[in-house]
Amino acid sequence: MAQVELAELDFDWQDEDARLAALAATGILDSPPESSFDAITRLAAEYFQADTVLLGFADVSRVWIKSSWGEPVRELPRKDSIFEMVMAEDGPVVVADTATHPVLMTHRYICRRLEVHSFASAPVRSCDGKILGVLTIFSSQPRRPMALDELRMLESLAEMAASQLELRRLRRVMETCGPHPVRIVKGPEKSWPRRPDLRAALEQRQFVLHYQPEVEIATRRIVGLEALIRWQHPERGLLPPAEFIPAAEENGMILPIGDWGLAEVCRQIQEWNCEMPSLSSVRVCVNLSAPQFSREGLADHVEALLMRSSISSGQLGLEMTESSLVSDQPTALDVLSHLRKLGVSLLMDDFGTGYSSLQHLHSFPFDVLKIDRSFVNRMTQGEQPRQIVRTILELARVMGMDAVAEGIETPAQQHLLDEMGCRYGQGFFYARPMSAEAVTRLLELPGRILPEPDLQAAHAH
Numbered sequence: 001m002a003q004v005e006l007a008e009l010d011f012d013w014q015d016e017d018a019r020l021a022a023l024a025a026t027g028i029l030d031s032p033p034e035s036s037f038d039a040i041t042r043l044a045a046e047y048f049q050a051d052t053v054l055l056g057f058a059d060v061s062r063v064w065i066k067s068s069w070g071e072p073v074r075e076l077p078r079k080d081s082i083f084e085m086v087m088a089e090d091g092p093v094v095v096a097d098t099a100t101h102p103v104l105m106t107h108r109y110i111c112r113r114l115e116v117h118s119f120a121s122a123p124v125r126s127c128d129g130k131i132l133g134v135l136t137i138f139s140s141q142p143r144r145p146m147a148l149d150e151l152r153m154l155e156s157l158a159e160m161a162a163s164q165l166e167l168r169r170l171r172r173v174m175e176t177c178g179p180h181p182v183r184i185v186k187g188p189e190k191s192w193p194r195r196p197d198l199r200a201a202l203e204q205r206q207f208v209l210h211y212q213p214e215v216e217i218a219t220r221r222i223v224g225l226e227a228l229i230r231w232q233h234p235e236r237g238l239l240p241p242a243e244f245i246p247a248a249e250e251n252g253m254i255l256p257i258g259d260w261g262l263a264e265v266c267r268q269i270q271e272w273n274c275e276m277p278s279l280s281s282v283r284v285c286v287n288l289s290a291p292q293f294s295r296e297g298l299a300d301h302v303e304a305l306l307m308r309s310s311i312s313s314g315q316l317g318l319e320m321t322e323s324s325l326v327s328d329q330p331t332a333l334d335v336l337s338h339l340r341k342l343g344v345s346l347l348m349d350d351f352g353t354g355y356s357s358l359q360h361l362h363s364f365p366f367d368v369l370k371i372d373r374s375f376v377n378r379m380t381q382g383e384q385p386r387q388i389v390r391t392i393l394e395l396a397r398v399m400g401m402d403a404v405a406e407g408i409e410t411p412a413q414q415h416l417l418d419e420m421g422c423r424y425g426q427g428f429f430y431a432r433p434m435s436a437e438a439v440t441r442l443l444e445l446p447g448r449i450l451p452e453p454d455l456q457a458a459h460a461h
């Protein structure tokens with residue numbers, strides 16, 4: 001009894017007020033279910049083979065359950081909860097056998113209702129480190145001690161939940177600020193390029209593909225290429241995709257342009273195969289836009305192209321962003337499964353920039369996850385951005401996917417990624433996108449190993 005009173009005296013109410021304020025700012029309590037959080041509990045259940053997984057946030061007196069797997073629980077009393085144990089530890093808690101645990105052996109909910117014999121729980125923190133909730137996996141079996149990388153996985157999933165929570169908070173801040181304080185001045189109506197301009201460009205063969213190498217970070221060996229479209233405009237010069245792909249997506253011209261891109265890549269691979277028989281291990285990737293997925297027959301089209309150009313399906317990769325998949329999920333899933341069966345690699349591009357990355361990662365059969373360059377860019381700015389990259393790498397590993405870091409520009413970024421165990425990378429630090437002719441010269445290098453960069457040149461970029 002005395003101990004309890006002492007603990008209550010020690011309790012830092014000021015800190016608790018700040019914690020509750022941080023929790024309130026997210027608006028998570030009593031909110032409806034969200035698939036992004038459900039994806040996290042489901043992933044935890046599958047990975048740990050857990051009977052029950054709870055993701056809960058602690059109010060003054062209760063732990064409110066945002067997402068549960070296995071057991072539909074709405075809330076639990078906070079007193080004597082696992083949340084309190086995690087708070088006391090200020091970190092994860094693992095109990096391998098509740099039957100021998102002095103407090104838990106008589107715990108009403110944990111032992112009697114759930115018949116839990118073991119559990120592990122990791123904190124879900126606010127961006128300034130306050131513990132707002134916990135992600136807990138329960139098992140009806142006593143479990144072997146948790147391996148370090150299992151614990152890291154649980155913590156990674158809890159961090160994913162924390163990122164979702166932070167996104168929620170930011171969205172609320174934006175909503176409560178009302179209309180954007182900065183007036184956005186509308187530019188002149190975007191009238192160029194129109195459909196006929198794009199049609200003419202296609203007919204006059206003004207589109208070209210440039211290729212950017214994808215390398216194995218440790219060896220600088222080229223393992224793949226990404227095809228990136230440009231428009232060689234007779235008056236305006238070489239135009240990047242940002243200047244015409246959005247318009248093409250809007251007016252439907254992306255379909256014939258996309259078909260051209262796919263056919264051109266297959267033709268180019270075929271040409272390389274004739275010149276360099278050893279090239280079969282280099283995968284050439286093409287970017288696809290949303291409308292290309294919603295159309296019937298993408299997989300059949302790709303299959304026909306592969307047959308016609310007699311290249312092996314393993315030489316072709318297709319990159320797509322999360323946003324290109326959300327519009328029509330069931331069709332996208334069918335199309336992707338069909339493509340996967342053909343043996344074509346599927347790469348999720350710009351990972352982390354969509355709203356429910358984890359959900360997509362889980363539902364679609366991707367082989368490769370490309371970490372968006374914004375994360376790589378921020379990595380040298382502090383521990384938190386580095387932790388995000390680590391988490392993404394861990395996720396890729398758990399899901400059996402390769403990870404490619406996009407937009408590596410500096411030796412420091414390369415070094416950090418290498419240390420974190422990221423195997424593949426792409427970016428100006430290795431090579432910029434270049435013409436097919438120029439990239440052919442790189443592919444002819446001994447072992448396809450890129451020479452060490454002239455560091456000064458890399459800095460100059």
Ligand code: C2E
Pocket residue numbers: 212227228229240241242245258261286287288289319349350373406407408409426427428429433
């Ligand atoms: P993406 O697929 O994420 O391609 C990577 C972009 O990052 C490319 O821009 C590339 O030049 C750029 N990049 C690569 N390394 C670095 C680096 O170290 N630093 C910086 N700052 N940038 C780097 P690009 O070529 O302008 O392409 C932009 C986007 O346009 C692509 O993003 C892709 O979404 C789209 N795109 C490109 N080609 C096609 C295409 O054939 N079809 C479709 N539908 N979209 C395409």
Ligand code: MG
Pocket residue numbers: 226287319349
């Ligand atoms: Mg791409």
Ligand code: MG
Pocket residue numbers: 349350370372373406
């Ligand atoms: Mg990208």
